[in-house]
Amino acid sequence: MELWGGQLQIINIQGISKYPVQIIKKQYVKGKENEIVTISPRTLFVSAKGYTFLAADFSHIELRILAHLSCDPELLKLFQEPETTDVFTTLASQWRGIPSEQVKHADREQAKRVVYSVVYGAGKERLAGCLGITALQAGQFIESFLVKYKKIHDFTKKTIEQCHNEGYVVSIMGRKRHLPNINARDYRLRAQAERQAVNFVVQGSAADLSRFIAQIHDELLFEVEDSQIQEFSALVKRTMESLQQIKALEMPLKVPLKL
Structure with missing residues (x-):
C-alpha cells in the first residue's frame, strides 16, 4: 500500500x-x-540496510483449507497420506479414475484449473478461456468435478445458502465479509456475490493462519536481518507447518500444512 x-x-x-x-x-x-x-x-x-526480504510459500494452502472445510474424503486423503506425487497429478488421477502414470499434462492442467475455479469462484466462462474450450464444456468439467468431490459441492452450497440467509460469510477465525448483492435481482450480481462468498471463506481462512508484513495468496513476506536469515528461515518453516495444531483455531486442521 x-x-x-x-x-x-x-x-x-x-x-x-x-x-x-x-x-x-x-x-x-x-x-x-x-x-x-x-x-x-x-x-x-x-529492503532496509542490513536486512533481507524472505518469502515463504505454503504448499497448496487454499486446497488444504478447502479439504479441511469440506471434509471431502478424497481431498483429505490427498494430503493426509504421504505426498509421493505431484498434488494436481494425483487430483487428476482421482477425478479421471486413471493411474497417476497415465495422467497427461493436459489432464493435470484441467484438474488444477477446475479446482481453483471452484476455490476462486472464477465461473465457467473464465475457466473456458483458460482451457481454450467452450463455456458448455467448462460447465461440464466443473459439474463432473463436484460430482466426484461431493463434499466440496455440499460445502459450497452450504456457504452460499448461509450467505443468502445472513448476508455475510465468516472465515475460520471469525472475520466477516458482508455481500450486499447476495440477494440481488440481477442474476449476474447475485452469481458474482455467491462466488465471492465461497472465495472469501477459503482464502480468508488461509489468511487467518498468521500475521506478517504482507501476504500474497499463499506466500508470506518478511524482512529479516541478514545475520539471522538462516535461523529465521528454519523458524518460519517450523512455525508455518505447525499451524495445523494452532490453539487459536480451536480445532486442528484435518490436513497437514507444508512448505
Whole structure:
C-alpha cells in the first residue's frame, strides 16, 4: 500500500512480474535506433540496510483449507497420506479414475484449473478461456468435478445458502465479509456475490493462519536481518507447518500444512 495524492492506494504485489521484462526506450535523434532495455520489476523493492526480504510459500494452502472445510474424503486423503506425487497429478488421477502414470499434462492442467475455479469462484466462462474450450464444456468439467468431490459441492452450497440467509460469510477465525448483492435481482450480481462468498471463506481462512508484513495468496513476506536469515528461515518453516495444531483455531486442521 502507498499514500498517493492523500489517498491510500493498494499495490498488487503479486501482479509484479518475477521475470525480466523488456521496454522500448524511444530515441528522438534522427538516425538513432530505439533502445531495448531489460528490467527486473521486483528489484525496485529494496529492503532496509542490513536486512533481507524472505518469502515463504505454503504448499497448496487454499486446497488444504478447502479439504479441511469440506471434509471431502478424497481431498483429505490427498494430503493426509504421504505426498509421493505431484498434488494436481494425483487430483487428476482421482477425478479421471486413471493411474497417476497415465495422467497427461493436459489432464493435470484441467484438474488444477477446475479446482481453483471452484476455490476462486472464477465461473465457467473464465475457466473456458483458460482451457481454450467452450463455456458448455467448462460447465461440464466443473459439474463432473463436484460430482466426484461431493463434499466440496455440499460445502459450497452450504456457504452460499448461509450467505443468502445472513448476508455475510465468516472465515475460520471469525472475520466477516458482508455481500450486499447476495440477494440481488440481477442474476449476474447475485452469481458474482455467491462466488465471492465461497472465495472469501477459503482464502480468508488461509489468511487467518498468521500475521506478517504482507501476504500474497499463499506466500508470506518478511524482512529479516541478514545475520539471522538462516535461523529465521528454519523458524518460519517450523512455525508455518505447525499451524495445523494452532490453539487459536480451536480445532486442528484435518490436513497437514507444508512448505
